[in-house]
Amino acid sequence: MEDYNELIQQRFKKLAEIRESGIKPYAGKFDATTSAQALNDGHQAASKEDLEKNRVTVSIAGRIVALRSFGKACFAHVQDGSGRIQLYFQKNTLGEEAFFLFKKLDIGDFIGVKGFLFRTRTNELTIEVESFVLLSKSLRPLPEKWHGLTDVEIRYRQRYVDLIVNPEVKNVFVMRTRIVQAMRTFLNSRGFLEVETPMMQSIPGGATARPFKTHHNALGMDLYLRIAPELYLKRLLVGGFERVYEINRNFRNEGISTRHNPEFTMLEFYMAYADYRDLIAMTEEMISSIATDVLGATEIEYEGQKISLAAPWKKVTYLDSLREAGVPEEVLSDADKAREYAKKAGATLKGGEPLGKLLNEVFEAKVEPNLIQPTFVTDYPTDISPLSKRRDDDPRFVERFELFVMGREMANAFSELNDPVDQKERFQKQVAEREAGDEEAHQMDEDFIRALEYGMPPAAGEGIGIDRLVMLLTGSSSIRDVILFPQMKKEK
RNA sequence: GGGCCGUUAGCUCAGCUGGUAGAGCAGCUGACUCUUAAUCAGCGGGUCGGAGGUUCGAUCCCUCCACGGCUCACCA
Numbered sequence: 191m192e193d194y195n196e197l198i199q200q201r202f203k204k205l206a207e208i209r210e211s212g213i214k215p216y217a218g219k220f221d222a223t224t225s226a227q228a229l230n231d232g233h234q235a236a237s238k239e240d241l242e243k244n245r246v247t248v249s250i251a252g253r254i255v256a257l258r259s260f261g262k263a264c265f266a267h268v269q270d271g272s273g274r275i276q277l278y279f280q281k282n283t284l285g286e287e288a289f290f291l292f293k294k295l296d297i298g299d300f301i302g303v304k305g306f307l308f309r310t311r312t313n314e315l316t317i318e319v320e321s322f323v324l325l326s327k328s329l330r331p332l333p334e335k336w337h338g339l340t341d342v343e344i345r346y347r348q349r350y351v352d353l354i355v356n357p358e359v360k361n362v363f364v365m366r367t368r369i370v371q372a373m374r375t376f377l378n379s380r381g382f383l384e385v386e387t388p389m390m391q392s393i394p395g396g397a398t399a400r401p402f403k404t405h406h407n408a409l410g411m412d413l414y415l416r417i418a419p420e421l422y423l424k425r426l427l428v429g430g431f432e433r434v435y436e437i438n439r440n441f442r443n444e445g446i447s448t449r450h451n452p453e454f455t456m457l458e459f460y461m462a463y464a465d466y467r468d469l470i471a472m473t474e475e476m477i478s479s480i481a482t483d484v485l486g487a488t489e490i491e492y493e494g495q496k497i498s499l500a501a502p503w504k505k506v507t508y509l510d511s512l513r514e515a516g517v518p519e520e521v522l523s524d525a526d527k528a529r530e531y532a533k534k535a536g537a538t539l540k541g542g543e544p545l546g547k548l549l550n551e552v553f554e555a556k557v558e559p560n561l562i563q564p565t566f567v568t569d570y571p572t573d574i575s576p577l578s579k580r581r582d583d584d585p586r587f588v589e590r591f592e593l594f595v596m597g598r599e600m601a602n603a604f605s606e607l608n609d610p611v612d613q614k615e616r617f618q619k620q621v622a623e624r625e626a627g628d629e630e631a632h633q634m635d636e637d638f639i640r641a642l643e644y645g646m647p648p649a650a651g652e653g654i655g656i657d658r659l660v661m662l663l664t665g666s667s668s669i670r671d672v673i674l675f676p677q678m679k680k681e682k
Numbered sequence: 683g684g685g686c687c688g689u690u691a692g693c694u695c696a697g698c699u700g701g702u703a704g705a706g707c708a709g710c711u712g713a714c715u716c717u718u719a720a721u722c723a724g725c726g727g728g729u730c731g732g733a734g735g736u737u738c739g740a741u742c743c744c745u746c747c748a749c750g751g752c753u754c755a756c757c758a
Contacts, residue, residue, distance in 0.1 A: 260716090267718080278715095314717090332693085334707040337693070444756055447754095447756095538755075538756095655758055682732090
């Protein structure tokens with residue numbers, strides 16, 4: 191931490207003076223009768239004369255965010271959890287002693303005030319303060335009032351300051367909470383049960399990604415932070431839960447970018463006796479209803495582009511999406527031609543990739559960036575979908591879709607593979623890829639196979655990246671703007 | 683991890699060709715009882731991200747390092 195500068199030292203001095211005068215600079219509770227927003231909303235229609243005729247006495251607590259001082263009077267704004275309201279302090283009203291303490295206050299201090307409402311000459315609803323208490327002395331200066339705080343490093347590292355001075359930042363996080371609430375309401379109303387499954391797993395499964403490793407001392411065993419809850423949620427299907435979901439953190443030991451944070455939040459839900467087609471309809475309904483709940487609209491703008499979340503959304507099969515992007519037919523079924531084509535498209539290949547993986551390189555380069563309006567891409571190659579059920583008509587493809595908006599993957603869903611023999615073979619294939627050097631390939635999970643051998647009902651499951659959904663709905667271009675405390679390097 | 687860019691007062695930013703740093707806000711002192719970017723007068727505040735190097739002299743040029751941003755790779 192840096193040394194205390196002159197401004198901070200001045201405030202420590204004021205703190206000492208306040209203590210010397212027998213006043214507690216860090217008080218206990220304060221009973222506010224109202225909030226800034228309640229006052230502004232509730233007295234919108236009250237005229238200057240109304241307020242003079244029928245005096246409204248209020249008490250409110252908050253942080254001083256602006257001070258405009260005259261000799262024997264002062265205007266201030268306090269900010270509470272709901273908004274801001276102006277205060278007016280007069281020496282005549284407060285008395286000598288209280289006015290002396292008032293002079294020791296700084297921007298940033300928390301105070302509780304009692305007073306009555308009036309309107310100023312400029313008609314701003316204001317509290318004339320009759321008495322006040324210092325609730326908490328602030329020792330550090332807040333950023334200036336014109337430009338506020340824009341340094342992104344300070345904004346992320348000291349999010350508390352960002353939240354104090356940038357109301358739109360706070361609003362994004364309020365919206366995030368509302369989005370998640372709307373999601374829970376949607377799922378709960380359809381009979382889904384929210385559950386919690388292990389964050390620490392001895393075999394990190396359910397996704398292709400590199401995990402964080404940790405160690406349990408008493409058990410003497412390595413554990414991994416989960417990369418997905420999928421395999422545990424499916425064990426619950428085996429156990430008889432028919433509709434379950436989990437909204438929680440996943441951890442992936444990979445690069446950090448404007449779209450990736452090492453810990454991020456996913457919704458995963460599983461629905462017995464359904465297939466991926468049911469989830470297409472449900473996803474359209476869920477996301478458009480969340481948008482309506484939270485934004486009051488299904489038309490949004492993201493990074494200058496208008497996006498319509500009104501159902502129905504475009505659907506295209508994986509192969510057709512490649513065809514539409516101009517990929518020649520022979521590339522779609524020939525691994526050698528696909529390899530050549532993927533290379534030309536700029537993919538970095540290690541060699542030995544199966545056709546599905548090669549096609550996916552092409553897909554990511556040629557198709558994904560152009561999926562601006564919500565689009566379901568269906569029927570993925572089996573090679574890159576080790577947990578999905580095969581299509582009856584063509585086992586090279588699975589019953590799976592991904593949802594793309596703004597060229598980004600928003601959801602991934604499939605009919606769950608419930609054939610233990612097929613699942614075991616797929617794991618074995620993954621293990622082989624792992625042994626061939628693919629660190630992200632699945633490991634064998636014997637217990638999961640055992641669970642499937644007891645019998646898992648046919649089911650469909652889906653994952654939706656909450657952070658990315660929040661980005662979309664709040665117009666945020668960086669994932670760090672929708673995560674309160676994004677991961678940063680250690681401060682020096 | 684690679685490439686590009688950035689880091690100057692508490693905050694937001696200037697700083698020319700290399701000659702040891704400025705503004706606004708915030709702060710302090712004083713004036714001021716309806717301001718809201720309050721106003722007026724005065725004052726203080728800097729390891730110019732860090733360490734080396736070049737130079738008579740470095741905020742400025744070079745090297746390395748740290749942190750951040752964008753981007754590519756990896757991925758969701």
